[in-house]
Amino acid sequence: MQTASLSVPVPTLRHGREIVLLAEQESRETGFGFLDAEHLLLAAVTLCNGMPRFRQVLETHGVTPERVRVASSVFVGARTAAPHAADQVACTPAAARVLARAARLAGPAGRVRPHHVVLAVLDGIDDPFTGAAHDVLDQLGVDPRRFRRALRRAVRQA
Numbered sequence: 001m002q003t004a005s006l007s008v009p010v011p012t013l014r015h016g017r018e019i020v021l022l023a024e025q026e027s028r029e030t031g032f033g034f035l036d037a038e039h040l041l042l043a044a045v046t047l048c049n050g051m052p053r054f055r056q057v058l059e060t061h062g063v064t065p066e067r068v069r070v071a072s073s074v075f076v077g078a079r080t081a082a083p084h085a086a087d088q089v090a091c092t093p094a095a096a097r098v099l100a101r102a103a104r105l106a107g108p109a110g111r112v113r114p115h116h117v118v119l120a121v122l123d124g125i126d127d128p129f130t131g132a133a134h135d136v137l138d139q140l141g142v143d144p145r146r147f148r149r150a151l152r153r154a155v156r157q158a
Contacts, residue, residue: 042069
């Protein structure tokens with residue numbers, strides 16, 4: 001089965017460049033060949049885990065980079081080669097949706113941060129086109145609504 005992919009420009013720092021590059025690295029290490037929503041979730045969780053105010057929320061809900069990586073390995077690993085172009089990232093439509101949703105959450109003048117990406121995945125939990133990222137959270141036994149509330153609370157307190 002061939003997964004649809006598209007090529008998008010690597011975002012600027014304000015639009016989540018570090019998240020996309022970390023997610024792309026993870027996708028290449030797993031042999032997936034292109035960026036999907038699960039890779040964005042893993043990258044965002046990894047970066048959030050380095051921030052004390054978010055680490056506590058992640059741990060409380062059982063979301064750690066290691067657990068997300070293991071759970072996502074069930075859904076990724078298609079070993080599909082993707083065309084590589086400088087300043088371009090091959091991604092699925094699901095990943096593009098997550099990035100667009102994260103940009104909306106950050107606002108027009110805001111910088112897309114890791115928690116925006118996690119919230120974008122959580123906000124799209126009922127969207128069948130968000131990819132398997134929500135399946136990863138489901139496999140971890142995460143209640144998406146409680147996790148979303150706790151993460152939003154941590155954002156407000158920051």
